[in-house]
Amino acid sequence: MTPREFLARLRRLPDYRRQLLACRILPAQPARFGSLARPLPDAVAASLQAQGIERLYTHQASAVDAARAGADVTIVTSTASGKTLCYNLPVVERLLAEPAARALYLYPTKALAQDQLGKLNAWDFFRELRPATYDGDTPRDERGLVRRKARVILSNPDMLHVSILPNHPAWASFLASLRFVVVDEVHAYRGVFGSHVALVLRRLQRLCEHYGSRPQFLCTSATIANPQAHVERLLGRPTHLVAEDGAPRGERWFALWNPPLLDAKTGERRSAITEATQLFVEMAKAGVRNITFTRARVVAELILRYAQASLRAGDEPLRERIAAYRAGYRAEQRRQLEQRLFHGDLVGVVATNALELGVDVGGLDAVVLVGFPGTIASTWQQAGRAGRSQRPALALMVALDNPLDQFLARNPHYLFEQPPEQATIDPGNPYILLRHLVCAAMEKPLGPEDQARFGPLLARIADALVEAGELRSLDSRYYWSGTGYPARDVDIRSAGGAPYSIFNCGEGDRLLGTVDAETAFRVVYPGAIYLHQGDSYAVERLDLEARAAYVRPVNVPYYTTPRVQSSVTVEEERESHAVGGAQVAFGEVTATTHVIGYRKHRLFSEEVLEQADLDLPPRSYRTEGLWLTVPVEAQVAAAPQGVDLLGAIHAIEHAALAVAPLFAMCDRWDLDGTSHPNPPDLGLPTIFLHDAYPGGVGIADRCYREIEALLARTREAIEGCECEAGCPGCIHSPTCGSMNEPLDKAGAVWLLQRLLGMGQSETPA
Template sequence: MSIPSATGSPAASRGAAGAPGSPPGFDPPAALSALASGAPERLRHVHEVPARSARPEPWPTWVDPTVYAACAGSGITSLWSHQREAADHAHAGRHVVLSTGTASGKSLGYLLPVLSAVVEGATAPSGRGATALYLSPTKALAADQLARIQAWAVPGVRAATYDGDTPTEERRWIRDHAQLVLSNPDLVHHSLLPGHERWAPFLRALRYVVVDECHVYRGVFGSHLAALLRRLRRVCARYGSHPTFVLASATVRDPGLHAQRLTGLPFEEVTRDGSPREAMTFALWEPGELPDGSGRRSATSEAADLLASLVADGVQTVAFARSRAGVEALASSARRTLDDTGHVRAATGVAAYRGGYLPEERRELERSLRDGTLVGLAATNALELGVDVSGLDAVLMAGWPGTRASLWQQAGRAGRAGTRSLAVYVAADDPLDTYVVGHPDVVFGQPVEAAVLDPGNPYVLGPHLAAAAAELPLREVDLDLFGGEAVARPLLDALVARGILRRRPNGGWYWARSDRPGDHLSLRGAGEVVGIVESRTGRVLGTIDGASAHTQVHAGAVHVHQGQSYVVTELDLEGGTATVVRGDPGWSTFAQSVSAFDIVAAERSRRVGPLEVCFGSVRVHTQVTSFLRRLPSGEVLGTHPLDLPPRTLRTKAVWWTMPVSWLAAAGVAEVDIPGAAHAAEHAAIGMLPLVATSDRWDIGGVSTAEHPDTGLPTIMVYDGYPGGAGFAERAHQAVEAWLGATLETINGCGCEAGCPACVQSPKCGNGNEPLDKAGAARLLQATLAELGRFPSAEL
């Protein structure tokens, strides 16, 4: 994150020029008017986010003079109010969570107490003194923070990044000498905690643990971090340290509660932003109709045209897309448009940025964005976090990014140089996007969502208990740290029964195997990773998680990397590689799958008349069976079978059942139930992010005219992660609001038989067949009538 401060800082002195090469005095309303000049009807809503005035505070007296001198040398001579408040809490040893706007300088709120403690401890006889651990969800963010600390050149501070890219020979020096270690949760899990004896001097002196961008830790990833931080607290206590935790995020509701769930500790909240920010023009944009009238243009194509227009005018812009393929397509299309319109030189300043790239590729793109070589960048949410790319003028968002928190996080990437900024949300042909552009209050009249996580998720907590026992034998007294007797004891008993742990007669649980528990546990929930390898050169193009490999890099799939097309010749799941050859066959591929589910247990059930709405545990069985080859025109060239193993997911779901006779009375004949239920399921999945902190790609659904476990027509929406992620539970709590918005979207769509803006799904394994839009509307209307439409939760 950048660190704006009072007048006199380098960030404040840049004025309206923005990034190198951007137009002087950038005028967002004028730029938006120019974009909409050819089709004003596409500009659905414009909202002005007002400027925010500064609230400066004097420098605290407890800050070490050398730290103050280093900051003053960088132009930072006073603080914003939230920086001072958070720094005072942390210095006093109080756990604190700092949740203020993007680019509000949160870093300074924790760096002041951290660096002061480190400098004061550097005079200790050991030369080590106090230590601190900084954790970020991405390597890029940690590298960014290190560059800032090194630029300040505070005497006596030895800081270093410790991640998967750190050479082996440097790791010992870092363990033995670094006072401030910047890392990520994965390295704490795989290296620091299993090897805590080697880290003993560092852990013994650990004064602070900083968790940056804490809003990222939600769902299963958040549950993993909650268990990891409890393991870290336990190992620290073994060495006599009880560090102060400082958490930071620009976008999280109830930050104190979220921080408490992540760490198990009480927190002070700092939420009033004292930093200045110039106004932002925020537009909602709906793409126009396709020439043949078959629907709207895709958000990716529309955003590519907008990006090309802005880049041609020298406006430095980041365009966010929802998928890796979308990012590649957006960048390629923008470059092609610039070439075709005579802006050949400008086309060279457009690139793509996404996860799966090699580290050196990402670092080079970040450098080029900072120095202005890149004027346009298409990115996934890999660039959503606080990597310092100060000076951007505009942000485009192609499709709903999953949550309001992500939307504002992405929009906040512009305007970091004290200038006015432009943010444009481009609606995809999708139920939620259609709803949002017609209901601006969803964006501008609602707070960001609460971050959902479950520290007691047994699929997450069980493996962490095994890892904790391998680090230090677990004792009865440790159970309170991991959810208490009722939560932890059954999991420990199961681990003992499976031979993973051993219970000693004198008490305690011990690791009972020769391998390491970390080898079987991925914090990111991705499980196995598949490398994408070019056959001719052996070059690794990138990586993909094992579950996605089935649908995206199966044999015959077309894979795009930095605008270049490759065809997958072999997917070796056992060896973890997908082999590709370079070449564009002229078509794209789309995987098809079949799904079924078993109901394990209904944990909550609500019966209203003949309907029953349930939340509970399920098993979802999915198998990719074939793929389509499709021309850019949409024409299908053929279907090709695949021989891939089925995958079974044990997770949480919300489902509801309806009698056939009741559906018939609602106007849905028995023969029409499959299409009506399928369409209602698709639309409900598309609208779930409105009430839960999910992306539609985090969730799945299955519908059936008669399920063997219920004997009735059943519609189910489930969390796409083992053990669940809290999304389906939130849907069950807010079922009226959720299904009400779903029905409104279907009824408000002008298509006749169903389209991507209402009931078609971009990830349907059955090729969106059968779908009955009218039947879905009648089904949902009758369901809501039974439920009574009394509000159970706000949107």
């Protein structure tokens, strides 16, 4: 079924209410071919021909030539454009010519490494290089064999960090012979994760230098605004950019779907989860193979559960052909789902961004995006998963009832015409750098020569670690003074420590899955309903010391969401400037988040049934933030205009947090905020926005430097909403700890206009 035919089918649905908004058709693109400076070895060329590859695309030829010349190379082309050949060809050519040479391939997910291993084994010339994966799923009794025999090892930054680098004496031969490091999907390495990976790669280069090697880095990326600068910051060294895409592409349709209004006065819309479920089910019934992407685990599980219920009557065979896929599943369950999807056994999968990256899932006809993925880059990355065989493909984005999604629904040109964001990382983040310096010192004593690699904070942080007893200093060098492996205590996927394990009490405490420490208090708190492949599990106990949650299968008509309170204290102001009549500052803050309770929502209707309180410890951390103070003049002017000033700044805070991902390549939850009528350290009504991780990763910094544009976009998002007094589409937040009280929509628009110097005398509507 073509995209045109399927969209026509949707318009014929009995409850269709003009949900389809803008539709952009991207034309097909023909292939453009290039030539290599010198031919490939005969064996390699013959193997390519056996795979049906007679000629290389322009970007493939350019990348191979640059790699042959010894450069570090970054390839930035569209999804399914053949980027793997850009690094596989120079790697295999070198390894066949140099029998002792080795290569390390790094992927952001284990699924992607497994997928690429299967592809490598399909090539004749790769089989003799004995490629193998080395990750957390590799049996321990096989790891030594992989280390000794495999000339191409496929792994991930986590395993490099926690296993390979701390045990480098056992890897001495491999590191000494390492000629290439492939870093795939580098756009995924942003924010906290990217900052960690940048330091892991510096530790790798340090040990390679110790063993006498200097491998080339070959990197691939989806389209971002700053690919070359991002990779150079990631590696700490220059790279050659290849960005001319010569791959062919089929026609692509991209449409927006906005759930219909239920009440024009309140702005309430039909649930996006309900709408996405209907699209998912219609695609399954029409045989349209699809992935439906969501940003939250609970949403993926709810859509699967609702779809299963919808398909029960007479559609049992089809019900077995849909599934959910997300982080936290056991390895064997993930592999099974990937294989079923690749071989066409599954017609539909509801997934988090765990499937956004390039795992080959076969020929997909469509993707559904449940909500804006958080960045323009991720939007096109997810949309690009469909139509991989030059067939017409469809992408549908279902707008959530939040300010950002509704802004995009009203302004679809922004989605289609806005360039992708910059990727943001900060290898100098002192909180993250501190832990990696401990790891580096354990691997090899730190010395003055390491400052060029780790930055100017090295000596200051190392001295602090000496005072803390973690390092000892001797002759200008720093030595690890502890025992064991410090890397095991550093979770590079977050700044919150080791993940929590989830055990099923109903099956003898069998491991059901995992959840990272950052979100454990929001997902597996006592009383929570944990959803897994559409099944409900009640959280009976959360063991903070053991980092374990114990759950039991239940059949209840509700699911749960956490209630969170936040507060911020200014520690140090670094800089400030005027914004209209206000002052905005940037610096260090201490942020405190506290999961104070949870809500029970009725399944299918999402109605709030009841609330419960929790007694969990608060979490405080020092980070970077900005704060905007409302001047006295605006306070004096607010009362006569009928403006509830606290409600206005609260509304601006909510909307600004939702719109901020348009200005920095971050997830909505990478940034947090709060508002306060009179914080003791400032004495004026204040809006705070801050990085949601210790130390900060540059997100609040970017928002500070674009504060005028951020406030203007926030005003557009609020003022452009059709509701009267505020709704989830403009100023309501689903995670607001104060139950979205007080909020003043008109007052927020009035205050923003005043802050931006627009019509300061108008009375709010």
